[in-house]
Amino acid sequence: MISAFIFAIHFLFAIIIFTKKWQEDSLSAAFLNIALIAILFAVGWSLTGILAKILLEPEGFGLFFDRDTFSLSLLTVIEFFFYKFYYKESVTEDGKETQ
Numbered sequence: 001m002i003s004a005f006i007f008a009i010h011f012l013f014a015i016i017i018f019t020k021k022w023q024e025d026s027l028s029a030a031f032l033n034i035a036l037i038a039i040l041f042a043v044g045w046s047l048t049g050i051l052a053k054i055l056l057e058p059e060g061f062g063l064f065f066d067r068d069t070f071s072l073s074l075l076t077v078i079e080f081f082f083y084k085f086y087y088k089e090s091v092t093e094d095g096k097e098t099q
Helices: 002-024 027-055 067-086
Strands: none
Touching: 002 027, 002 067, 027 067
């Protein structure tokens, strides 16, 4: 159940970024951002899966938080900080965007 929630968060994030980039830039920029998100998700899940395999047994921390869920959770936390930096808009104190 936790894994399904994490996948839903990623899907919702991808839709939000797609529409934002489509409106601000272009359709091709929106598809490029979706490709970036998909590649980082696939590669990141592989890397955190390796780390989780080293640290945990297959059972993980319980019935609903196994090793795969742990690796997805770790990936989500890492992606949160990366995307917060990557999609950060520089905004001044008066609310206007700076270049």
